[in-house]
Amino acid sequence: MIKRILKLFLPQFIRQWLVAIRKRIRYTVRKYILKAEIRKSTPLKIIVGAAETHQQGWLSTNEQWLDITSEEQWYSFFGDQQLISHIVAEHVFEHLTQEGAIAALESMRKRLVPGGKIRIAVPDGYNPKPEYIRHVGIGGIGDDASDHKQLLNADSLSKLMIAAGLTVQHIEGYTKDGELITNQWHADDGFIRRSRQNMSKESWNFPDAATSLIVDGSKP
16 A cells, blocks of 8 residues: 555655665665674574565575675675575576686585585576577576576586585476476475476566576585
């Protein structure tokens, strides 16, 4: 109701300014909550590149203060402590270069507890539908896809994660041979909004828009 009233009576630039202020406050609060939780030295579950998303029992982080490709920024929060039990990254890694993805995975692995898990969801480069690829590919035409720097598939993403020292499991998405993998996943290990298991009610108006390639990586 309040949003409708604001939309009716406030100019667009004022509404955009208010949204920006709200985001800045929310993101700043998240940063200090993370710092406080780290001081407790208990295992943490974090969402990287969270934007405005959140999950119960998880700590959301934002690129404005935790650039996941920067070892310096990871160190500024965690030092060399292995405090993270789970990390989830939903539609984040396609916005990184290959070098950035490697750096991010290495920094994450360092902070995982033994047996800790990283769950990554990205657009599926092996999806056989041309319209899907046109939307999600490098510089794609879909929402936010103009910034996509790589189109990962089950093999290329797994290769990056294995190189970072992780043991991988293909949870969901197509194989090179066109087989669709749909293993059950549990939200305790990281909820993925864009998944065949949890078909988002949002519509981006192209085939399989609300789906992902999902790969888990575990630290031995």
